[in-house]
Amino acid sequence: MLSPYPTTAEWVRVTALWFWCVLVLIFLVVPIFVPVPLSFNSGSFFTFPLAGLSTRWYEVVLGTPRWRAAIGNSLLIGLGSTVLATVLGTLTAIGLSDPKFPARRFVVPLLISPLIVPVVVTAVGTYLFYARVGLANTYFGIILAHTVLASPFVVVTVGASLTGFDRNLMRATSILGARPLTGFIRVMLPLILPGVLSGAAFAFVTSFDEVVVVQFLANAEQRTLPLEMFTGLREQLSPAITAAATLMMGLSILLLIVANLLVRRSRQSASALAE
Amino acid sequence: MSSIALPKIGTTDRWDGLRPLALAAPLLLLLLFSFGAPIVALLSRAVYEPTIANALPHTIAALRQDSGAGVPGEPVFLALAADLKQAQAAGAVYEFAKALNTRLPGARSQVLRVARIATQDQATGKEAMIKAAPLLGEEQSWAAIRTGTNRFTSFYLLSAFDLRWTERGTIGAVPADQAVFLRVFGRTFLIATIVTLATLALAFPLAFVITNLRPAVAGMVLVLVLLPFWTSILVRTAAWTVILQKFGLLNDLLLWLGLTSDRLELMYSRTGLIIAMTHIQLPFTLLPIYSVMRSVKPSLVRAAQSLGARPFTAFWRVYLPQVMPGVLAGCLLTFILCLGYYITPVLIGGASDQLISNFIANYVNVELNWEMAAALSFVLLASTLGLYVTLTRYLGLDLFKMG
Numbered sequence A: 001m002l003s004p005y006p007t008t009a010e011w012v013r014v015t016a017l018w019f020w021c022v023l024v025l026i027f028l029v030v031p032i033f034v035p036v037p038l039s040f041n042s043g044s045f046f047t048f049p050l051a052g053l054s055t056r057w058y059e060v061v062l063g064t065p066r067w068r069a070a071i072g073n074s075l076l077i078g079l080g081s082t083v084l085a086t087v088l089g090t091l092t093a094i095g096l097s098d099p100k101f102p103a104r105r106f107v108v109p110l111l112i113s114p115l116i117v118p119v120v121v122t123a124v125g126t127y128l129f130y131a132r133v134g135l136a137n138t139y140f141g142i143i144l145a146h147t148v149l150a151s152p153f154v155v156v157t158v159g160a161s162l163t164g165f166d167r168n169l170m171r172a173t174s175i176l177g178a179r180p181l182t183g184f185i186r187v188m189l190p191l192i193l194p195g196v197l198s199g200a201a202f203a204f205v206t207s208f209d210e211v212v213v214v215q216f217l218a219n220a221e222q223r224t225l226p227l228e229m230f231t232g233l234r235e236q237l238s239p240a241i242t243a244a245a246t247l248m249m250g251l252s253i254l255l256l257i258v259a260n261l262l263v264r265r266s267r268q269s270a271s272a273l274a275e
Numbered sequence B: 001m002s003s004i005a006l007p008k009i010g011t012t013d014r015w016d017g018l019r020p021l022a023l024a025a026p027l028l029l030l031l032l033f034s035f036g037a038p039i040v041a042l043l044s045r046a047v048y049e050p051t052i053a054n055a056l057p058h059t060i061a062a063l064r065q066d067s068g069a070g071v072p073g074e075p076v077f078l079a080l081a082a083d084l085k086q087a088q089a090a091g092a093v094y095e096f097a098k099a100l101n102t103r104l105p106g107a108r109s110q111v112l113r114v115a116r117i118a119t120q121d122q123a124t125g126k127e128a129m130i131k132a133a134p135l136l137g138e139e140q141s142w143a144a145i146r147t148g149t150n151r152f153t154s155f156y157l158l159s160a161f162d163l164r165w166t167e168r169g170t171i172g173a174v175p176a177d178q179a180v181f182l183r184v185f186g187r188t189f190l191i192a193t194i195v196t197l198a199t200l201a202l203a204f205p206l207a208f209v210i211t212n213l214r215p216a217v218a219g220m221v222l223v224l225v226l227l228p229f230w231t232s233i234l235v236r237t238a239a240w241t242v243i244l245q246k247f248g249l250l251n252d253l254l255l256w257l258g259l260t261s262d263r264l265e266l267m268y269s270r271t272g273l274i275i276a277m278t279h280i281q282l283p284f285t286l287l288p289i290y291s292v293m294r295s296v297k298p299s300l301v302r303a304a305q306s307l308g309a310r311p312f313t314a315f316w317r318v319y320l321p322q323v324m325p326g327v328l329a330g331c332l333l334t335f336i337l338c339l340g341y342y343i344t345p346v347l348i349g350g351a352s353d354q355l356i357s358n359f360i361a362n363y364v365n366v367e368l369n370w371e372m373a374a375a376l377s378f379v380l381l382a383s384t385l386g387l388y389v390t391l392t393r394y395l396g397l398d399l400f401k402m403g
Helices: A008-033 A035-039 A056-063 A065-096 A104-116 A119-133 A139-163 A168-175 A180-209 A212-217 A225-234 A240-274 B018-047 B051-055 B057-065 B074-090 B093-103 B107-119 B126-132 B139-148 B155-160 B181-211 B215-230 B233-243 B249-257 B270-295 B298-306 B311-339 B343-348 B356-365 B370-393
Strands: B163-165 B171-173
Touching: A008 A035, A008 B181, A008 B215, A008 B233, A008 B270, A035 A240, A035 B233, A056 A065, A056 A240, A065 A104, A065 A139, A065 A180, A065 A225, A065 B018, A104 A139, A104 B018, A104 B370, A119 A139, A119 A212, A119 B018, A119 B356, A119 B370, A139 A180, A139 A212, A139 A240, A139 B018, A168 A180, A180 A225, A180 A240, A180 B233, A212 A225, A225 A240, A225 B233, A225 B343, A240 B215, A240 B233, B018 B155, B018 B370, B051 B057, B051 B093, B051 B139, B057 B074, B074 B093, B074 B107, B074 B126, B093 B107, B093 B139, B107 B126, B155 B163, B155 B370, B181 B215, B181 B270, B181 B311, B181 B356, B215 B270, B233 B249, B233 B270, B233 B343, B270 B311, B270 B343, B298 B311, B311 B370, B343 B356, B356 B370
Parallel strands: none
Antiparallel strands: B163 B171
């Protein structure tokens, strides 16, 4: 960033810039890791230095019925909406990749709108509507609502992996006598699989982290891990929350790193195919 | 000159688009069912409210006979008594009293009292009813009832802007003690603006430095930016509730640096809320700026400098205009997302730091006033979508080509 023969003023400017950026990075990264050491605290306060190391708060989160039920609900709802969002989103992305897709100008914004509409509006609207159609306080209803929120991520990631896909391959399969479904399973799916899996990972994380919609739609038995955390934070602050936060953060980061590696691989294989 | 009409080969052309559309149909139908319909249903509650009209069929008929404004005559009161008796029997009187109460503060208890008396068939005349419910003797109450009998209403949307219909049929401000929403909107926009500017001040230099790093190092720094981005808002808010405690890390740090002499109350304060929101939004502002900065050729700035521009001039006149689309996109994105914040204000903000979303949730959960929640949702949604259209139309930004 320095020119070959820097002046003093330039030295000062660049040093100040670097110093500022280091501070910004500290501000970005340190806060998300603060709960991690606290979750291993043997005392029941949120203060440093730690009273001692222990896994008692993890025993609370993984051992008490209330938290275990919440984890189970989160996994059930997360997996349900991941499967739905991945299947529907992949089909949609394949449809959209066809240049003959009609009214794209209106369909694409509609598909993306769940990310733009403030989540409280979505949650309150769904709560009102589900009460009328009998879906309130059902797992199915929550899964549908989460599928809506997660589907844009699948459409986008699968769509990106399809931009590197040569449609002539599908023509070739049909010329060789394969039915469309066979062509999809044997030729297209293997090539876009990294994109599909990474879309699925995004979908799972979206559902697993979601709290506002669940807050409106879930009854007492359907409470998820984030909802349990949210109510815990509102009512009485317990270090068990730092353990739950650490677990949630670990899972999200792990899944999203995997997803990103998959995206990178699919881009590489797409460019390799193109050559 | 006329164009040459090419003969159409085959007739399937028109239907070609249907196959890809059929692939997208399941998701589109789900979106219509579980996203579009709920939002339309919610927004319609803001303008369609039949509770009062449904409860007062006789009164409406009698009011039509009754000429003139102001407090009506005996027949209307008799009809009202009959309606209340019926509503009491059908269990609908509480709904009605609540609906009238939003238009006529204080009406709830009086309506319930009159309904009780009407059911016992005592004294259902005008005089007795006004004695039980003094509000019924006032002109403005009957103005509220008359407008309330209309199933379609602008009452709630006007209320969202602290406006109302006056007795003279014009639109005016509501009394100062009932005006809340303009202040809430103002607060939401103010906090969104502060957070946006704060993220810009933090993100712009960092994005600039990342652009100038060697690719391997830049990749590592980007991972540091993406780590918080991938952590859920709830987890990050939880982290901040721990940090902002009176005996938390930030107060420890401030004391250690000698910047403060006392421990600050950061939880349930606006300062704490803005710090946490800035942290959460920082990657959203940074990534669009970074993606534009990466495409700017450094040779242009060097050319400007070799032509004699001072570093500041080269930055201001050559570099900044080129990265401006990214800056605008990042800022607008953060601003839009800030307007819809819900979780963080609940957990970190104080009573006077609650944003529009919190009021919407409160009207649904606590006040059970769906109409007001719907009207506020309408305003929030309109602001968000309006800004989003700006983002995509005029800046040509694709939300998904970054990150």
